[in-house]
Amino acid sequence: MKRLASLVFLLATLVLPMLPLTVTAQGFGLEEGDGVPLTKTVEAQAAQTEAASAPGSALVLAAPGQAGVGQPFLVRLTSDQPLDTVSVHWLGKEVVPTISVWNDRHVALVMLGTDVLNAKPGKEELVVMASIDGKENTLRRTVQLVPVEYQRQELTLPEKMVTPPAEVLERIRAEREVTRAALETVSSARMWRLPLERPVGGEVSSPYGAQRILNGKPKNPHRGLDFRSPMNNPIKSVADGVVILVGDFYYAGNSVYVDHGNGVISLYFHLEKPMVKEGDTVQRGQVVGLTGMTGRSTGPHLHLSISVLGRLVDPEPLLKMTVDDMLN
Numbered sequence: 001m002k003r004l005a006s007l008v009f010l011l012a013t014l015v016l017p018m019l020p021l022t023v024t025a026q027g028f029g030l031e032e033g034d035g036v037p038l039t040k041t042v043e044a045q046a047a048q049t050e051a052a053s054a055p056g057s058a059l060v061l062a063a064p065g066q067a068g069v070g071q072p073f074l075v076r077l078t079s080d081q082p083l084d085t086v087s088v089h090w091l092g093k094e095v096v097p098t099i100s101v102w103n104d105r106h107v108a109l110v111m112l113g114t115d116v117l118n119a120k121p122g123k124e125e126l127v128v129m130a131s132i133d134g135k136e137n138t139l140r141r142t143v144q145l146v147p148v149e150y151q152r153q154e155l156t157l158p159e160k161m162v163t164p165p166a167e168v169l170e171r172i173r174a175e176r177e178v179t180r181a182a183l184e185t186v187s188s189a190r191m192w193r194l195p196l197e198r199p200v201g202g203e204v205s206s207p208y209g210a211q212r213i214l215n216g217k218p219k220n221p222h223r224g225l226d227f228r229s230p231m232n233n234p235i236k237s238v239a240d241g242v243v244i245l246v247g248d249f250y251y252a253g254n255s256v257y258v259d260h261g262n263g264v265i266s267l268y269f270h271l272e273k274p275m276v277k278e279g280d281t282v283q284r285g286q287v288v289g290l291t292g293m294t295g296r297s298t299g300p301h302l303h304l305s306i307s308v309l310g311r312l313v314d315p316e317p318l319l320k321m322t323v324d325d326m327l328n
């Protein structure tokens with residue numbers, strides 16, 4: 001009997017982690033502390049949240065009052081009544097987030113952000129629309145975008161790496177269309193949770209936002225993280241998802257794009273070899289490729305970018321922080 005019980009336990013520990021996307025706190029990015037009574041949440045986050053419409057309404061929006069240029073942030077809508085639909089509008093883009101149920105509360109969690117390439121300090125409007133029992137509620141917030149001191153990097157490289165030869169300009173233009181289209185993907189099921197899985201073990205050799213001066217000429221800021229890595233190191237997907245693009249691009253070399261749902265996409269560049277193909281479903285931690293130095297790269301490393309509604313944000317906080325860390 002005792003033996004049977006331990007066998008059942010062993011089977012459960014082996015099989016349970018393999019079950020697909022179960023509705024648990026972790027699977028939806030909700031953590032310890034999310035289960036506090038609603039009234040307490042309203043009090044505790046008075047600076048950031050506000051009950052919508054009539055007094056006694058239990059629709060609570062948590063959103064930051066300010067965000068650094070290039071930084072990702074989270075928006076969470078919580079309701080004690082079922083949410084029919086929610087849509088979040090930010091910088092001309094719309095996302096219809098997955099609604100999950102946690103401790104009898106209905107929760108929609110959205111990742112947003114700006115891109116160091118084109119965001120400017122100033123005020124931007126965030127609009128959240130929520131339909132409850134056929135009634136439309138509109139919540140508006142102002143997010144103050146504040147400057148961030150990013151690094152400055154001066155590099156001297158062979159001139160042909162800095163200025164592409166005329167015969168590849170058409171190729172670069174065509175590739176930009178393909179990658180831009182991939183980044184427009186906003187699929188309906190949220191598959192990411194925080195913190196994201198670290199794709200390789202190596203330390204960060206070049207941070208997000210670094211202003212690059214190549215051979216004395218200012219270039220675009222670095223819109224991802226570079227990880228030091230030897231050749232052919234396995235690269236892990238940062239979250240569950242679907243591979244939406246695999247290609248060999250002029251700048252990025254062999255690349256893999258994984259869609260994690262609700263507008264969040266991870267990009268892995270300069271691979272020696274992709275280990276997945278378009279349409280593949282991948283799990284968090286699954287190997288998507290091997291590190292290399294294909295494309296415009298001076299040595300083996302992994303470049304990771306995270307796209308949020310088509311904007312490349314700083315991946316670093318997403319690799320370290322929980323949902324609660326980011327909301328508080």
Ligand SMILES: [Zn+2]
Nearest residue numbers: 224225226303
């Ligand atoms: Zn890079």
